[in-house]
Amino acid sequence: MTSEILSIKGVSKRFGGLRALDDVNLGVRQGSVHAIIGPNGAGKSTLLNCLVGRITPDEGSVTFDGGSLLGHKPHQINQAGIARVFQTPEIFGELSVMENVMIPAFARKDGAFRINAWGRARERGEVRDEAEHILDDLNLWSQRDQIVNSMSRGDKRRLELAMCLVQHPKLLLLDEPTAGMSRADTNNTVDLLKKIAERGVTKVIIEHDMHVVFSLADKVSVMAQGTVIAEGTPEEIKASPKVQEAYLGGAHL
Amino acid sequence: MSQSVMTPDENLSKNMGRSPAEGHEPKGEGLRGFMSSSRSDYLLLAIFALAILTMPIWLAPIGAGYPDILQKFAIFGIFALGFNILFGFSGYLSFGHAAFLGTGSYAAVWMFKLLSMNAVIALVFAIVVAGVFALLIGYVSLRRSGIYFSILTLAFAQMSYNLAYSVLTPITNGETGLQVSGSDPRILDHMFGSPSGRGVPDFFGIELQGWPGFYFCAILLILAFFVTMRIRNSTFGLMLFAIKSNQNRMNYTGFATRPYLLAAFVISGMYAGLAGGLLAVTDPLAGADRMQWTASGEVVLMTILGGVGTLLGPVIGAAVMKYLEQIFSSFNEGVLHRTFDFLPHGLQEFMVTITSPFVGEGWQLTLGLLFMIVVIFLPGGIMEGVRRISHRFRRGRGETNAAPAHDGH
Numbered sequence: 001m002t003s004e005i006l007s008i009k010g011v012s013k014r015f016g017g018l019r020a021l022d023d024v025n026l027g028v029r030q031g032s033v034h035a036i037i038g039p040n041g042a043g044k045s046t047l048l049n050c051l052v053g054r055i056t057p058d059e060g061s062v063t064f065d066g067g068s069l070l071g072h073k074p075h076q077i078n079q080a081g082i083a084r085v086f087q088t089p090e091i092f093g094e095l096s097v098m099e100n101v102m103i104p105a106f107a108r109k110d111g112a113f114r115i116n117a118w119g120r121a122r123e124r125g126e127v128r129d130e131a132e133h134i135l136d137d138l139n140l141w142s143q144r145d146q147i148v149n150s151m152s153r154g155d156k157r158r159l160e161l162a163m164c165l166v167q168h169p170k171l172l173l174l175d176e177p178t179a180g181m182s183r184a185d186t187n188n189t190v191d192l193l194k195k196i197a198e199r200g201v202t203k204v205i206i207e208h209d210m211h212v213v214f215s216l217a218d219k220v221s222v223m224a225q226g227t228v229i230a231e232g233t234p235e236e237i238k239a240s241p242k243v244q245e246a247y248l249g250g251a252h253l
Numbered sequence: 254m255s256q257s258v259m260t261p262d263e264n265l266s267k268n269m270g271r272s273p274a275e276g277h278e279p280k281g282e283g284l285r286g287f288m289s290s291s292r293s294d295y296l297l298l299a300i301f302a303l304a305i306l307t308m309p310i311w312l313a314p315i316g317a318g319y320p321d322i323l324q325k326f327a328i329f330g331i332f333a334l335g336f337n338i339l340f341g342f343s344g345y346l347s348f349g350h351a352a353f354l355g356t357g358s359y360a361a362v363w364m365f366k367l368l369s370m371n372a373v374i375a376l377v378f379a380i381v382v383a384g385v386f387a388l389l390i391g392y393v394s395l396r397r398s399g400i401y402f403s404i405l406t407l408a409f410a411q412m413s414y415n416l417a418y419s420v421l422t423p424i425t426n427g428e429t430g431l432q433v434s435g436s437d438p439r440i441l442d443h444m445f446g447s448p449s450g451r452g453v454p455d456f457f458g459i460e461l462q463g464w465p466g467f468y469f470c471a472i473l474l475i476l477a478f479f480v481t482m483r484i485r486n487s488t489f490g491l492m493l494f495a496i497k498s499n500q501n502r503m504n505y506t507g508f509a510t511r512p513y514l515l516a517a518f519v520i521s522g523m524y525a526g527l528a529g530g531l532l533a534v535t536d537p538l539a540g541a542d543r544m545q546w547t548a549s550g551e552v553v554l555m556t557i558l559g560g561v562g563t564l565l566g567p568v569i570g571a572a573v574m575k576y577l578e579q580i581f582s583s584f585n586e587g588v589l590h591r592t593f594d595f596l597p598h599g600l601q602e603f604m605v606t607i608t609s610p611f612v613g614e615g616w617q618l619t620l621g622l623l624f625m626i627v628v629i630f631l632p633g634g635i636m637e638g639v640r641r642i643s644h645r646f647r648r649g650r651g652e653t654n655a656a657p658a659h660d661g662h
């Protein structure tokens with residue numbers, strides 16, 4: 001596989017006595033949707049933490065787009081083209097929806113640090129246009145002036161997705177984007193993610209909802225106890241007795 | 254999600270129906286009035302300027318219509334405005350800003366001694382020196398956040414205070430304080446043949462004492478207010494508010510947050526330097542007591558009292574505090590006896606006994622009480638009180654949906 005945009009090799013991470021990640025190997029092809037499934041505590045979020053610079057693995061290497069990600073700060077990794085939707089929304093609760101989306105757009109346009117203490121933020125036309133466009137796309141336009149703390153949980157998740165998408169990332173990491181959503185909201189999010197997939201954004205998605213996984217993913221990795229125990233197309237994973245036993249147990253299918 | 258994702262065609266038709274520059278008022282309680290229009294900003298600035306310049310008139314009835322106290326309102330207003338850029342906008346609470354106030358004073362007096370009694374030179378130097386000092390302290394203190402940041406700034410300020418009394422006495426003149434004297438070189442003044450013999454700071458010939466002194470400070474306050482307003486509405490300001498709201502998200506969004514914070518720290522240090530310089534302009538003497546932690550605490554109180562993160566709040570908080578200080582510290586037993594004269598003798602004695610600890614030297618007891626009341630009942634400070642009242646007033650007139658609760662001023 002030559003066109004891997006992300007490759008994780010031999011990554012391990014210990015928290016005290018706990019082996020949260022144990023020699024994880026994973027490759028994500030450019031333009032694909034790669035799902036990671038696995039029981040609670042399998043180390044899925046920890047793996048994403050290693051990718052965005054929240055934690056540094058004890059061993060192993062992580063290469064993205066030809067360069068190593070290890071040793072870089074979270075903002076450098078984002079500037080390199082990786083955006084993440086967190087398991088619990090990380091958004092600017094006291095600011096408006098519009099501001100929440102404009103801020104990442106500014107990061108894209110102005111880089112990690114640039115002081116403009118005079119010009120009015122809202123009058124930066126290109127940034128506003130970008131933000132407005134994405135709000136339209138994600139059906140948040142009517143809520144653009146709302147303070148986000150007062151929004152529903154589903155809307156907050158959608159907003160966080162908008163904040164990532166406005167940056168046009170090369171790689172989008174989604175940690176359970178539909179958790180806590182109603183069936184209707186989940187379906188809408190799936191449609192939305194399919195639509196983004198058409199634009200060729202590579203995605204790694206952690207998801208418990210098998211319906212979501214099997215309707216989106218090109219490839220699925222199954223994690224348990226800190227390692228990848230199986231990998232394959234959704235069909236292969238569905239059929240694998242090993243996965244059935246370790247994780248699915250029949251209950252989810 | 255309430256609806257399915259729109260098709261591109263739907264987006265297009267929806268986009269055509271609106272102009273991007275449309276002004277919208279935010280709904281709900283936000284950190285800032287980001288969406289305020291530039292027209293309303295300039296209106297606010299005009300009203301602010303008018304109110305400040307006419308203070309001698311409308312503050313006269315409460316006994317504050319004289320230049321000495323009005324000057325203090327303006328100077329500490331500048332100090333609090335700058336402090337609010339750090340604390341109010343970015344959420345980083347510094348307990349050491351008096352260090353920059355003191356530095357500004359020393360720097361200004363040194364300019365008076367060495368170069369000229371011209372206030373402009375002294376103030377520029379005060380701002381620069383305080384800014385450089387803030388860069389050093391901020392660089393180290395911002396390695397930590399939250400309470401550790403606060404402690405670091407406090408430690409640095411106390412170190413500066415102690416140094417001013419010990420190692421640095423050649424620069425600070427120790428406990429006596431730094432003063433101007435007739436034998437100062439004042440190179441520029443002598444060169445241009447305008448030695449101000451009286452040692453009074455001036456603005457190109459206008460001696461800055463009494464009313465000219467007040468108006469000089471007032472104009473600088475209005476300028477400082479304008480700059481703060483621009484910063485607040487700027488991209489930089491937005492980034493500071495975003496850091497306050499969720500610094501983690503800022504990092505994962507691609508921002509190096511520390512340089513932004515350092516910039517805010519230095520800017521607020523420069524405001525403090527300007528305020529310290531003005532203290533020296535209105536009274537050319539600098540002492541280390543200006544750097545003490547109580548002075549750092551004072552600006553925190555002013556900002557909280559007025560309203561953290563608001564534009565007007567810190568200025569109002571500073572004025573209220575300086576006014577109360579003036580009033581209550583000047584009260585003594587005699588005044589109290591006269592105040593309670595109308596009561597029967599026994600009751601009068603009783604009232605004097607229980608109120609006397611709150612006045613004179615003990616005025617800070619009053620301040621403490623006031624502060625507690627504000628923090629408990631009006632956590633948003635005086636500005637929140639104003640907002641609540643105006644909101645109720647509007648509602649009373651039946652304009653329930655007319656304006657948002659939060660207008661950010």
Ligand SMILES: Nc1ncnc2c1ncn2[C@@H]1O[C@H](COP(=O)(O)OP(=O)(O)OP(=O)(O)O)[C@@H](O)[C@H]1O
Pocket residue numbers: 015018020038039040041042043044045046047087
């Ligand atoms: N910073 C940390 N310090 C200590 N232990 C941690 C830390 N982060 C994760 N862990 C532990 O590592 C293990 C893996 O956690 P992780 O959050 O990666 O699981 P997950 O697969 O995302 O599970 P879930 O489906 O519940 O989100 C858990 O046992 C967790 O308690």
Ligand SMILES: [Mg+2]
Pocket residue numbers: 044045046087175
């Ligand atoms: Mg998780």
